[in-house]
Amino acid sequence: MTTVRDKNIDEEAASLRAAMVRELRDLGAITSDSVADAVAAVPRHLFAVGEPLEAAYAANRALVIKRDEDGTALSSLSATHIQAVMLEQAGIEPGMRVLEVGSGGYNAALIAELVGKEGASISVDIDAEIVERARKCLDAAGYEHVEVVRADAVAGVPELAPFDRIVVTAGAWDIPSAWLEQLSEHGRIVVPLRMRGLTRSIAFDRAGGPEAELVSDSYRLCGFVPMQGASAYTERLVHVTEGLALRVDDQKQDFDTDALAAAVRSPRLEVWSGAAFDLPDELELFLATNTPEMVMLHGSKDLVDQGLLALSVTRGVPALVSGGSFAYRTKRPNEAAGGFESGVLAHGPDAEQVAARYAELLRRWASDHQRRGAARIAYRPMPVGTAEPSQGVVAKRLGAVAFSWS
Numbered sequence: 001m002t003t004v005r006d007k008n009i010d011e012e013a014a015s016l017r018a019a020m021v022r023e024l025r026d027l028g029a030i031t032s033d034s035v036a037d038a039v040a041a042v043p044r045h046l047f048a049v050g051e052p053l054e055a056a057y058a059a060n061r062a063l064v065i066k067r068d069e070d071g072t073a074l075s076s077l078s079a080t081h082i083q084a085v086m087l088e089q090a091g092i093e094p095g096m097r098v099l100e101v102g103s104g105g106y107n108a109a110l111i112a113e114l115v116g117k118e119g120a121s122i123s124v125d126i127d128a129e130i131v132e133r134a135r136k137c138l139d140a141a142g143y144e145h146v147e148v149v150r151a152d153a154v155a156g157v158p159e160l161a162p163f164d165r166i167v168v169t170a171g172a173w174d175i176p177s178a179w180l181e182q183l184s185e186h187g188r189i190v191v192p193l194r195m196r197g198l199t200r201s202i203a204f205d206r207a208g209g210p211e212a213e214l215v216s217d218s219y220r221l222c223g224f225v226p227m228q229g230a231s232a233y234t235e236r237l238v239h240v241t242e243g244l245a246l247r248v249d250d251q252k253q254d255f256d257t258d259a260l261a262a263a264v265r266s267p268r269l270e271v272w273s274g275a276a277f278d279l280p281d282e283l284e285l286f287l288a289t290n291t292p293e294m295v296m297l298h299g300s301k302d303l304v305d306q307g308l309l310a311l312s313v314t315r316g317v318p319a320l321v322s323g324g325s326f327a328y329r330t331k332r333p334n335e336a337a338g339g340f341e342s343g344v345l346a347h348g349p350d351a352e353q354v355a356a357r358y359a360e361l362l363r364r365w366a367s368d369h370q371r372r373g374a375a376r377i378a379y380r381p382m383p384v385g386t387a388e389p390s391q392g393v394v395a396k397r398l399g400a401v402a403f404s405w406s
Helices: 007-027 033-041 080-090 106-115 128-140 177-182 257-264 280-290 301-305 311-315 351-369
Strands: 063-067 073-077 097-101 120-125 147-150 163-168 183-195 198-206 214-216 219-221 236-241 244-248 269-276 294-299 317-322 325-334 339-347 375-381 393-395 399-405
Touching: 007 033, 007 080, 033 080, 033 106, 063 128, 080 106, 080 163, 080 183, 080 198, 080 219, 097 106, 106 120, 106 128, 120 128, 128 147, 163 177, 177 183, 198 280, 198 375, 236 257, 257 325, 269 351, 280 294, 280 317, 280 351, 280 375, 280 399, 294 311, 301 311, 311 317, 311 325, 317 351, 325 351, 339 351
Parallel strands: 097 120, 097 163, 120 147, 163 183
Antiparallel strands: 063 073, 183 198, 198 214, 198 219, 214 375, 236 244, 244 294, 269 339, 294 317, 317 325, 325 339, 375 399, 393 399
């Protein structure tokens, strides 16, 4: 990869970079001078090869680096917005050793700016092509001292451990034991963790020694390309009927798909909670993690156009499934509720029961937890395969994610 430096391009890039920093501050993605200075310093366009400057410095635009033969994104240069958010969550200080899981080069350069000359920025990726590209981009941008390692990140990078921070830039379904083992005593892991069809960037701190749980009260909405290699995990997609499916974490969970398919075409029950509809990403996390019977319902626009389902299913919505009945969230205009009111649509022979349970969750959220950051999240390492899903607990292979709400 050859880089031709042009003074006019460098000046335009610097101007766009400064504008991006201002925008990210206004959006609340950047809250510290250290992250602002790092974003202002790193020439992002040198990591967005072949893209126009406007695309490279668009604050909310992710750029796909590699796709598979079907066109599915395998690696991407994440939007600067979410990278800045995660770096703020990480709280990286000068002199720290930081491992980045998933290489694009740009984020590793930002980390290098934050740790300074006395620290270390190490980036690991399973894909040889991505590693080579990251290495060339980093060299072109003047970050030859950043280490780029080709390995399956499930094992971490033991030869360069311990790490004060581990920043994961791929969607992880679980937290590999090696990351915990290679984290320093007062270390922090920032990871886009997938739970029941949702992904949140969670900043976990150690609550004690290597075997103790991780705790967090910092989580943000995000979306990432899934991890590859030994830690890759695919949620079940349970086909119900044409244009309707359930996305499920728990491989053991059974569904009466014939009964659910019949329920879709049965008369639907509407129940309105009287609770305000607000902060949908926080509400979604509350709903999805409060009971193991909650799954993600995905429906087609065709079913919506037929009047069978509401528009919320086209984006995926938490659904409470019980036997041959199910209920999911909707909303309607209601000035008395502050603009919109949360409601429930239910189908099937037990529609009244599942609708009542769902509506009670909506009311509890609105009365007790309707704010940003109401969840406290703990990750508890456990013997392989022993975690069981329950109220407020999402089971993983290597542990459990527990939620409490204030």
